[in-house]
Amino acid sequence: xEIMVETISCPKCGQSIDPSSGKCAHCGVNLALAxxxxxxxxxxxxxxxxxxxxxxxxxxxxxxxxxxxxGLLTPDELFQALSYQKKMADRGQPKLIGQxxxxxxxxxxxxxxxxxxxxILQLQSALRAANTELENRVRERTVELEHALTRLAxxxxxxSNFISNVSHELRTPLTHLxxxxxxxxxxxxxxxxxxxxxxxxxMEKADNRLGSLIEDLIQFxxxxxxxxxxxxxxxNLADIFYEVSSKASQKCEEKQIIYQEKISxxxxxxxxxxxxxxxxxxxxxxxxxxxxxxxxxxxxGASLEHGFxxxxxxxxxxxxxxxxxxxxxxxxxxxxxxxxxxxxxxGLGLAMSQQIITGHGSKIVVHSKVGEGSYFEFSxxxxxxxxS
Ligand SMILES: Nc1ncnc2c1ncn2[C@@H]1O[C@H](COP(=O)(O)OP(=O)(O)OP(=O)(O)O)[C@@H](O)[C@H]1O
Ligand SMILES: [Mg+2]
Numbered sequence: 001x002e003i004m005v006e007t008i009s010c011p012k013c014g015q016s017i018d019p020s021s022g023k024c025a026h027c028g029v030n031l032a033l034a035x036x037x038x039x040x041x042x043x044x045x046x047x048x049x050x051x052x053x054x055x056x057x058x059x060x061x062x063x064x065x066x067x068x069x070x071g072l073l074t075p076d077e078l079f080q081a082l083s084y085q086k087k088m089a090d091r092g093q094p095k096l097i098g099q100x101x102x103x104x105x106x107x108x109x110x111x112x113x114x115x116x117x118x119x120i121l122q123l124q125s126a127l128r129a130a131n132t133e134l135e136n137r138v139r140e141r142t143v144e145l146e147h148a149l150t151r152l153a154x155x156x157x158x159x160s161n162f163i164s165n166v167s168h169e170l171r172t173p174l175t176h177l178x179x180x181x182x183x184x185x186x187x188x189x190x191x192x193x194x195x196x197x198x199x200x201x202x203m204e205k206a207d208n209r210l211g212s213l214i215e216d217l218i219q220f221x222x223x224x225x226x227x228x229x230x231x232x233x234x235x236n237l238a239d240i241f242y243e244v245s246s247k248a249s250q251k252c253e254e255k256q257i258i259y260q261e262k263i264s265x266x267x268x269x270x271x272x273x274x275x276x277x278x279x280x281x282x283x284x285x286x287x288x289x290x291x292x293x294x295x296x297x298x299x300x301g302a303s304l305e306h307g308f309x310x311x312x313x314x315x316x317x318x319x320x321x322x323x324x325x326x327x328x329x330x331x332x333x334x335x336x337x338x339x340x341x342x343x344x345x346x347g348l349g350l351a352m353s354q355q356i357i358t359g360h361g362s363k364i365v366v367h368s369k370v371g372e373g374s375y376f377e378f379s380x381x382x383x384x385x386x387x388s
Contacts, residue, residue, distance in 0.1 A: 010024040010026060010027060013026050013027040015027070023069065062097075063097050063098060063115065063116070063119060064078045064081065064082065064097050066115060066118075066119060067101075067107070067115050070115070072107060072111055072115065073101070073106065073107065077101075077106045080104060080106070081097060081100040081101050081104055081106060082097070082100075084100045084103070084104055085097060085100045088100070098112050098116065160221050160224050161221075163217055163220065163221040164218065164221035164222070166217075167214050167217040167218040167221065168218065170210075170214050171214055171218075174207070174210060174211060174214065177207060178207055178211070181200060181203050181204055181207055184200050185197070185200045185201075185204065213346060216346065216348050216349070216352065217346075217348070219352060220331065220348050220351065220352055223352060223355045224331070228355055228356070228359050230273050230276065230356075230359040230360070231273050231274075231275070232271045232272060232273055232359075232360065233271070233272070233273075233274065234269040234270075234271065234383040234384075234385050235269060235270055235271070235272040235273075235274050235277070235383070236269055237263075237267045237269075237270055237272075237302060237309060238267070239274070240272070240274065240277055240278050240281065241261070241263055241300075241302070243278050244278050244281050244282055244285065244300070245261065245300075247282060247285075248282070248285045248289075248298070248300065251285070251286065251289045252289055252298055255289055255292075255294055256294040256295060257289055257292055257294060257295070257296050257297065257298055258296070258297040258298070259297075259298055259299075259300075260297065260298070260299040260300070261299070261300050261301070262299060262300070262301035262302075262303075263300070263301065263302045263303075264302060264303040264304060267302060267303075267304060267309055268304065268309070268382045268383065269382065269383040269385060270309050270380040270381065270382055270383055271360070271380065271381050271382070271383045271384070272360060272380055273356070273359070273360070276356045276359070277356065277360070277380075279352075279353075279356065280352070280353040280356040280357055281300075281311070281313075283349045283350070283352070283353045284313040284353060284364075284376050285298065285300060285313055286349065287349060287350070287376075288313050288314070288315035288317065288374070288376075289315075290343050290344075290345070291315065291317040291318050291343065291374070292315045292316060292317030292318075292373070293317065293318075296315065296316040296317055296373075297315070297316045298313070298314070298315045298316075299312075299313070299314040299315075300312070300313050300314075301314070304382075305379070307381075307382060308379035308380060308381060308382065309379065309380045309382060310377060310378075310379045311377070311378055311379070311380065312375060312376065312377040313375075313376045313377075314373065314374070314375045314376075315373050315374055315375075316372070316373040317373050317374060318370070318371065319368045319369045319370040319371055319372050319373055319374055320335060320366070320368040320370065320374055321335075321368075321370050325366050325368060328350050328366075329350050329351055329354045329364070330347075330351065331347065331348055331351040332346065332347040332348065332351075333347050333351075334347040350364075357378045360378075360380055360381075361381060362378045362379055362380060362381075363378060364376055364377070364378045365377045365378065
């Protein structure tokens, strides 16, 4: 019977090779290494293995293979050393291949040291090559990132300009509308029946909403262009709460929400902007009311703590999930941003409130639980006059 011996070809050049030789006679490639790489390629293309980048371990052949390749070891001797290694490992005395070769007197210490030194050199140069490749890639990515960042900054500027221009453009026609609504409402242009007057009231409300939205947009674009003009002066919080209280309690009453205040008496003066602070405070209360159902509760509190006045706004509303808390301060971000959402607004309020509170050298902290409610808190530094 004739036995068919299949010819094996080199994975690199495709020429037939001698299976007992470590190198391809035609292209000189290290067959052990080429075989590993070829196998890996097949496994990657068939989805058996993720694409592993060439590492120094892959690039440098193992010691036994390397010695065989250099003709310092025959395949039989390598086999003998590997068997000895396995036997010792089974006995619980694992040996490195070099140790096994020495103990079996297959090679001398000098030859082994020389081979290991060569391997280390090979490894070092492979590492250097891998590092250079990595550095080049990092450099390329850094350049790409810098381009992307510049482009992003340009787009951001465009967006801010756009918001600012559009808002200013909207103001003019709104002023005309407002003027005529007023004239109609005061019946300067002729008497109106009760239905027409009702219609005028609805138009007035819509006009007010549109007006405050445009003001918000203008403020926001000013803030985001870095022109948040803070005027920090010694401020009496009692005055601020007086202003905020009546508006807040009215909002709550309209929605049948219980409004509570826990403001300590005789709070010290704080360093604050008397115009912007009430705006931010009212906005936080506005959110608390908006996201709380009728029958719920909104509480505003202030107390002196560790040299700061802590102010908080608490509600028993819908709450915010952990993963959304970080996003709510992003401009235009709303937890429910869909067109069918239940709650109105543009998603600018918190971004602006945060900017104002940051302008006071503070930060808004939020604790919230979905279905239970939310708690927003910030602290204001007390005025220096209190400390002297
Ligand atoms: N007290 C709160 N309870 C539950 N969710 C809140 C509360 N405050 C803010 N949020 C969530 O954070 C989002 C962003 O708030 P933000 O005040 O910036 O926008 P808005 O209230 O939706 O719109 P705008 O304030 O511009 O009228 C809200 O849409 C809401 O999803
Ligand atoms: Mg809001």
